Amino acid sequence: MQQLDPNKFIFNKSLNAKFLEELFEGDTIYAETIFEDFLRDLPDYWTSVESAYKKNDVGELSTAIHKCKTLFGYVGFTDIQEFCQEFENNCARKPLHALEVGYLVLSQKKETARQIIENEFNRLKSFNAANQ
Numbered sequence: 001m002q003q004l005d006p007n008k009f010i011f012n013k014s015l016n017a018k019f020l021e022e023l024f025e026g027d028t029i030y031a032e033t034i035f036e037d038f039l040r041d042l043p044d045y046w047t048s049v050e051s052a053y054k055k056n057d058v059g060e061l062s063t064a065i066h067k068c069k070t071l072f073g074y075v076g077f078t079d080i081q082e083f084c085q086e087f088e089n090n091c092a093r094k095p096l097h098a099l100e101v102g103y104l105v106l107s108q109k110k111e112t113a114r115q116i117i118e119n120e121f122n123r124l125k126s127f128n129a130a131n132q
Contacts, residue, residue: 009127014116015076023074028131032124038075038117045071046110053096053103061099062091068110075117080109 009028011017024031045068052060069084087102 007131009124011076012116012120015120016078017076019078020076023076028124028128032121032128034074035117035121035124038071039114039121041071042068042110042114056096058091058096058099061096062088065091065106072113075113075120077113080106080113083109 008026009031011020020031024034045064048064049061049068052058052064065084065088069081069088072078072084073081083102083106087099087106090099090102
């Protein structure tokens with residue numbers, strides 16, 4: 001049976017833990033900073049997505065989704081990052097009305113991700129405070 005290291009932070013199973021372990025190399029202070037940045041930046045990034053969608057501007061929507069794609073990747077949501085890439089590609093090939101389902105799914109994924117990252121950020125803060 002594998003023994004868990006009590007000094008190692010275990011990321012939420014929804015996140016790509018292998019990717020995050022490679023990215024942060026055990027630096028949970030850095031991870032905390034990146035997760036905090038995600039929570040700070042996501043509302044503005046998503047406002048750009050919503051604005052472009054409401055204006056029926058597929059080019060602007062594609063650009064806004066591209067920025068979100070990077071943001072999701074840095075916190076280990078590689079599955080959402082891939083979904084963003086697919087959506088971004090569809091922006092170049094499809095009219096806005098054909099993107100509606102993807103937009104709604106992405107909106108839901110964004111909110112779920114925000115909640116998970118908020119919880120992970122709080123867990124990282126507690127973990128880092130206890131290990132200083």
